[in-house]
Amino acid sequence: MALAVTSSSSPAAPPSSSFFSRLGSSSDTKAPHIGSFRILERPNVSSGVVNLPQRRTLVKPLNAEPQRKDSIVPLAAATILAPEVTEKDEDFEQIAKDLVNASPLEIMDKALEKFGNDIAIAFSGAEDVALIEYAHLTGRPYRVFSLDTGRLNPETYRLFDAVEKHYGIHIEYMFPDAVEVQALVRAKGLFSFYEDGHQECCRIRKVRPLRRALKGLRAWITGQRKDQSPGTRSEIPVVQVDPVFEGMDGGIGSLVKWNPVANVKGNDIWTFLRTMDVPVNSLHSQGYVSIGCEPCTRPVLPGQHEREGRWWWEDAKAKECGLHKGNIKQEDAAQLNGNGNGAAHSNGSATEIDIFNTQNVVSLSRTGIENLAKLENRKEPWLVVLYAPWCRFCQAMEESYVDLAENLAGSGVKVGKFRADGEHKEYAKSELELGSFPTILFFPKHSSRPIKYPSEKRDVDSLMAFVNALR
Numbered sequence: 001m002a003l004a005v006t007s008s009s010s011p012a013a014p015p016s017s018s019f020f021s022r023l024g025s026s027s028d029t030k031a032p033h034i035g036s037f038r039i040l041e042r043p044n045v046s047s048g049v050v051n052l053p054q055r056r057t058l059v060k061p062l063n064a065e066p067q068r069k070d071s072i073v074p075l076a077a078a079t080i081l082a083p084e085v086t087e088k089d090e091d092f093e094q095i096a097k098d099l100v101n102a103s104p105l106e107i108m109d110k111a112l113e114k115f116g117n118d119i120a121i122a123f124s125g126a127e128d129v130a131l132i133e134y135a136h137l138t139g140r141p142y143r144v145f146s147l148d149t150g151r152l153n154p155e156t157y158r159l160f161d162a163v164e165k166h167y168g169i170h171i172e173y174m175f176p177d178a179v180e181v182q183a184l185v186r187a188k189g190l191f192s193f194y195e196d197g198h199q200e201c202c203r204i205r206k207v208r209p210l211r212r213a214l215k216g217l218r219a220w221i222t223g224q225r226k227d228q229s230p231g232t233r234s235e236i237p238v239v240q241v242d243p244v245f246e247g248m249d250g251g252i253g254s255l256v257k258w259n260p261v262a263n264v265k266g267n268d269i270w271t272f273l274r275t276m277d278v279p280v281n282s283l284h285s286q287g288y289v290s291i292g293c294e295p296c297t298r299p300v301l302p303g304q305h306e307r308e309g310r311w312w313w314e315d316a317k318a319k320e321c322g323l324h325k326g327n328i329k330q331e332d333a334a335q336l337n338g339n340g341n342g343a344a345h346s347n348g349s350a351t352e353i354d355i356f357n358t359q360n361v362v363s364l365s366r367t368g369i370e371n372l373a374k375l376e377n378r379k380e381p382w383l384v385v386l387y388a389p390w391c392r393f394c395q396a397m398e399e400s401y402v403d404l405a406e407n408l409a410g411s412g413v414k415v416g417k418f419r420a421d422g423e424h425k426e427y428a429k430s431e432l433e434l435g436s437f438p439t440i441l442f443f444p445k446h447s448s449r450p451i452k453y454p455s456e457k458r459d460v461d462s463l464m465a466f467v468n469a470l471r
Contacts, residue, residue: 090114092256096237100263104134107238107260111221112140115256118218118248120145122210123171125156126281126291128223129163130269133278134260135221136167145172145213149205150181151293155282162279174209181205191295198296198311205293214245219256225269226262228290238262301457305392312456314436354419355389355398360405362416366427369418372443373431373450381471382414382443383463384450386428388421391437397458404463413471442470 099107111119112135120143121131135142146160164171184192184204193201214220220242226234239258247255261269266289273280283291287299290310300309364372364384372382385401387394405415420428421437428434432441433452440453440463453466 090256092239092241093237096239099238102238104130104260104264105137107258108134108221109138109140111219111239111258111260112138112142115219117141117143119143119220119258120172120213120217121221122146122223123163124223124291125152125159126223127266127269127273127284127289129159129278129280130261130272131221131223132163132167132169133272133276143172144169145174147206147209147213148173148175149293150176151205151295153283153291153294153297156291159279159281166279172213174213176205176209180208193296193311194313197314211245214242214247214255216248217255218247218249219258221258221260223261224259225264225266227265236262302459304456304458305396308393308456312436353389355387355395356385356401356405356417358402358405360409360415361402362414364416364418366424369432372416374448375443376446376448378443378445380412380414381445382416383408383467384416384418384441384443386418386420386432386434386437386439386441388419388437390421394438397438400458400460400463403460404467407460407464408467413467440466442467444470 095110099110102110108131121128121135123129123132123144123146125146132142132144135144160171163169181204184201188196224236226236236259238260239256241253242255242257243252245255246252281288281291283297287301288297288309289300291297292310296311298309298312369384372378372384383404385394385397389395401415408415418424418428418432420432420434420439425434428439432450433439438458440458441450442453443450451470453463455462455466
């Protein structure tokens with residue numbers, strides 16, 4: 001949103017009790033006003049007006065900055081000025097509780113009101129364009145930054161351009177250090193993350209540029225949702241003191257993190273985007289849901305969780321790039337292996353509910369799976385899933401696997417499951433070809449060597465076709 005500001009000599013109006021009480025309708029379709037702000041013409045945006053109370057403030061117009069060429073607008077360089085905010089001892093846990101039932105619009109308005117120019121929206125080029133729309137609807141000035149890793153899809157770059165034109169803003173891009181990228185690529189090649197995990201590449205291309213950006217802020221706004229990632233985002237609050245990164249004042253606790261859509265479901269986000277008719281990444285229409293760098297993002301299939309399209313060669317618990325590392329609980333982080341490619345949970349945990357529970361699925365012990373793997377002549381073939389009950393992707397295929405077991409009952413094919421996390425994970429990786437959860441194996445009748453199911457399609461028909469082709 002582009003704002004032109006006119007100075008006001010009228011006394012400041014008393015603050016309204018609610019953002020929503022400021023909503024009104026416009027009678028001036030050419031130059032609608034927001035208090036002392038005038039909205040410049042914005043393509044494809046309705047002429048509705050948000051009536052804010054007039055405030056005495058010196059605000060630099062967003063559109064006063066000359067069109068950039070090769071230069072980067074640093075986050076620390078203010079393009080919007082706002083009154084100083086001094087709430088150093090705010091109880092953000094209490095604020096999160098107070099806002100737990102608030103709408104994303106209310107939460108966004110609260111964040112921008114509190115931090116003014118010292119807060120910015122982190123925009124990834126995916127469905128988090130909703131954050132920019134919410135910020136625009138508040139009528140307040142706002143800033144947007146994005147991390148250009150150098151490995152994004154062309155469609156994402158085109159979205160950046162469309163969003164800038166749609167809202168009349170300049171996204172403040174952050175780039176990785178060229179020397180660090182050069183050293184990584186020369187030492188390990190362009191696709192080392194497929195072999196030793198994505199953490200090193202993400203640390204250089206994303207985490208360190210983000211750290212530099214946040215050092216110029218007191219707060220940031222993210223598009224995290226509780227339903228996005230298994231095990232890492234299910235408990236995020238709408239606002240919190242950032243547990244990992246530091247803000248401009250330095251030290252842990254110097255940065256506040258706002259998550260306005262934390263309690264919103266993914267389908268509701270999309271209903272909002274379609275209703276408001278905002279630009280979206282064209283990759284979404286090709287089956288992409290969660291979008292990151294091109295080599296590490298792919299479309300998901302029906303029934304798959306959205307984060308299964310990210311770093312698909314790794315386990316569910318590792319599906320954070322480091323930008324939101326604070327979401328990972330300490331006990332889980334301690335169980336991730338050295339390259340961040342897995343998670344080990346102790347078997348038999350009383351807090352975890354087992355899955356694939358049906359009389360048609362045989363639960364195999366470690367001895368049972370070892371004996372099955374050693375047999376060269378079996379009475380009947382077996383289909384076995386290697387799983388972890390905490391894995392969202394395993395949970396997503398539970399219904400289809402149980403239905404498959406029911407369909408195969410009495411057919412001469414045994415259906416089993418083996419919990420392969422915790423102390424059994426290394427064995428499963430070395431002897432059973434476990435790459436990530438879930439892994440599905442077919443043990444033929446006359447061969448000891450199992451055959452790994454190669455597809456990500458885990459519906460009943462696809463699994464049945466695999467079994468029928470081998471038995």
